[in-house]
Amino acid sequence: xKEVEQDPGPFNVPEGATVAFNCxxxxxxxxxxxxxxQDCRKEPKLLMSVYSSGNEDGRFTAQLNRASQYISLLIRDxxxxxxxxxxxxxxxxGGFKTIFGAGTRLFVKA
Amino acid sequence: xxxxxQTPSHQVTQMGQEVILRCVPISNHLYFYWxxxxxxxxxxxxxxxxxxxxxxxxxxxxxxFSVERPDGSNFTLKIRxxxxxxSAMYFCASSEGPSVGSVKExxxxxxxxxxxxx
Numbered sequence: 001x002k003e004v005e006q007d008p009g010p011f012n013v014p015e016g017a018t019v020a021f022n023c024x025x026x027x028x029x030x031x032x033x034x035x036x037x038q039d040c041r042k043e044p045k046l047l048m049s050v051y052s053s054g055n056e057d058g059r060f061t062a063q064l065n066r067a068s069q070y071i072s073l074l075i076r077d078x079x080x081x082x083x084x085x086x087x088x089x090x091x092x093x094g095g096f097k098t099i100f101g102a103g104t105r106l107f108v109k110a
Numbered sequence: 111x112x113x114x115x116q117t118p119s120h121q122v123t124q125m126g127q128e129v130i131l132r133c134v135p136i137s138n139h140l141y142f143y144w145x146x147x148x149x150x151x152x153x154x155x156x157x158x159x160x161x162x163x164x165x166x167x168x169x170x171x172x173x174x175f176s177v178e179r180p181d182g183s184n185f186t187l188k189i190r191x192x193x194x195x196x197s198a199m200y201f202c203a204s205s206e207g208p209s210v211g212s213v214k215e216x217x218x219x220x221x222x223x224x225x226x227x228x
Contacts, residue, residue, distance in 0.1 A: 032215055043201055043219035044153060087153065091215075096158040096166035098143065098217065103152060 001026045004090050006101035013108055017078045021104045023071045023088030032091040033064055035073045037084040038103065044087055047073075078108045112136045114220035116202050122226045123192055131187045131223045133202030142185045143203040143217060144177065146170070153201070159185065192227045199224050 006023045013019050025033075033050035048055060050062040050071050061074040071088055088101035115134045123129050135142050144156040157167040159177055174190045185204075189196055203217040 034216075038153075041199075043221050045219070046216055049216065094166065095215075096141075096160075097168065098145075098155050098158075100145075100153040100155075 003027065003092075003099045004088055004101040006086075006088050006104050008102060008104060010105035010107055013078055013106070015078055015080060015108055015110055017108075018074065018076050019078055019106065020075075021073045021086055021088075021106075023073075023090075023101050025069050025071070025088075025090045025099075027090070027092045028066075028069055029093045030090050031093060031095070033062075033071050034089040035060075035062055035071075036087040036089055036100075038087055039084050044089075044100075047086070075106075078106075080108050080110060082106060083108045114202055114204055114218050116200075116220035116223050118223060119221065120224045120226075122228065125194060125227055126191050129189050129192055129225065131189075131200050131202075131225070133185045133187075133204075133220055134183050135185055135202070135204030136206075136218060137183070139204035139206050139218075141165075141205045141207065142177075142179070143205075144187045145201045145203065145219075146198040147201065147222075148198045156187070189225075192225075194227050197225055197227045 004025050035047040036044040037047050038044045048062050050064045054063045059076045063072045085103040085105050087103045090099050117132045142159045145153050147153045155168050157171045158165045176188045178186050199222045201222045202220040205217045
């Protein structure tokens, strides 16, 4: 099983749609989880941290399910500018090594 | 807004040559990281650095790689004898604290150095 696994997509959605991404991780003792977005040939940029209670930032909602070892990201009312690759990031125990998923590509079309 | 900077933005080198990639982390950050991303592939962790020493490294970070914080602002990655397969984008990142569930754990990435080994 891969350390961090994501559906590669691509997801093609119209503007205004709701889209959800899932990510699974293998190390049940992992403590820290994030969603980053990466535009083509650019650096990853933090979208949001993921906490056990779930968290929301505007149109974005992240959830963590420790029992099933997965993280989700929900994007509501998709905008053209949401088109990017969404990276699931997990930090195992110890805290210094960071594991990226391969990313899920999203295309939002007018 | 403070940001991580990296130089050069692009580097072309011959196989077997040494390269040094430079990064200036955010000034109050204490933890520094290098990653690489081969074109079309995922971001891969190379090394983390704290208190002037390596805190963790991946299997990729072999003897041809080294890191250094030569002064109070720069953080460098040296590749001693480059191989064709070292061609990739190299990202530097920094964070205020370690990744133990606090808000200080967020890593901020620089724009990257695109390395091409011929």
